[in-house]
Amino acid sequence: MPFTIAVAGKGGTGKTTLAALLIGLLKERGAGPVLAVDADPNANLNELLGLKVARTVGELREETLERIADLPPGLPKEQYLELGLQECLVEDEGVDLLVMGHGEGPKCYCMVNHILRKYIDVLRGNYRYVVIDNEAGMEHLSRRTTQDVDALLIVAKPEPISIRSAKRISELAEKLKLRVKARYLLVNDVPGELSLALEEELARTGLPLLGLVPHDEGLFRLALAGQPLEGLPADSPAKRAMAQILEAIGEPQRAMDR
Ligand SMILES: Nc1ncnc2c1ncn2[C@@H]1O[C@H](COP(=O)(O)OP(=O)(O)O)[C@@H](O)[C@H]1O
Numbered sequence: 001m002p003f004t005i006a007v008a009g010k011g012g013t014g015k016t017t018l019a020a021l022l023i024g025l026l027k028e029r030g031a032g033p034v035l036a037v038d039a040d041p042n043a044n045l046n047e048l049l050g051l052k053v054a055r056t057v058g059e060l061r062e063e064t065l066e067r068i069a070d071l072p073p074g075l076p077k078e079q080y081l082e083l084g085l086q087e088c089l090v091e092d093e094g095v096d097l098l099v100m101g102h103g104e105g106p107k108c109y110c111m112v113n114h115i116l117r118k119y120i121d122v123l124r125g126n127y128r129y130v131v132i133d134n135e136a137g138m139e140h141l142s143r144r145t146t147q148d149v150d151a152l153l154i155v156a157k158p159e160p161i162s163i164r165s166a167k168r169i170s171e172l173a174e175k176l177k178l179r180v181k182a183r184y185l186l187v188n189d190v191p192g193e194l195s196l197a198l199e200e201e202l203a204r205t206g207l208p209l210l211g212l213v214p215h216d217e218g219l220f221r222l223a224l225a226g227q228p229l230e231g232l233p234a235d236s237p238a239k240r241a242m243a244q245i246l247e248a249i250g251e252p253q254r255a256m257d258r
């Protein structure tokens with residue numbers, strides 16, 4: 001099974017940016033293949049990766065329910081979903097992307113979700129890494145649309161409110177009994193040194209601090225121009241920090257040993 005990293009945190013903390021940086025680093029090091037999963041209904045990981053999305057898993061789920069009565073004879077819904085999932089997968093060199101899309105409406109999705117989970121699990125088996133960009137509520141993790149996680153990175157801004165919010169997300173992960181091997185805190189967009197008050201706030205989370213990602217002008221400029229992160233210079237401070245963070249998770253050493 002692949003090594004699965006999920007990135008969580010309140011909106012605007014930098015989840016998508018950091019997930020895209022991790023994916024880029026794994027790709028550069030040839031540590032893949034990587035399956036990138038965008039599990040935020042407000043999906044934009046594809047833009048940072050410079051990929052176009054044809055269809056989301058949410059759209060496939062809705063379509064399947066709408067068409068279930070008039071599926072062509074001989075095409076059972078299992079097969080329809082399996083083929084549909086292949087179409088949802090955006091394939092690129094070293095990285096494939098699956099966009100989960102919008103959440104669910106009032107219909108009954110159990111059967112479709114059950115089949116989808118099965119095929120997503122089969123799909124996962126093809127990769128060395130899975131990197132999941134989550135929404136704050138972690139709906140997909142709690143519904144197990146996305147399965148076991150080796151490292152949950154909870155991202156916060158260097159502000160007390162944001163750190164407390166990260167703590168709540170961590171508690172939610174515990175309450176939901178998510179199958180997460182390790183939870184870490186990551187502070188992003190750090191302008192300089194952390195204040196003593198903030199360090200105390202960090203200690204109160206009880207979470208191991210995996211690293212600090214500095215404010216990065218290059219990231220800021222790319223975001224302004226709406227460009228993918230591959231345009232980031234090699235000496236980008238945020239990218240360097242994420243490389244250290246990858247080491248701290250214990251990867252990609254493991255991948256290189258293989
Ligand atoms: N370390 C950083 N330095 C500069 N800008 C950053 C940094 N991290 C994130 N940003 C910017 O902050 C904004 C929000 O980031 P994003 O990754 O979309 O957050 P989220 O996915 O958590 O909502 C984006 O414009 C992004 O470019």
Ligand SMILES: [Mg+2]
Nearest residue numbers: 015016040044
């Ligand atoms: Mg995001």
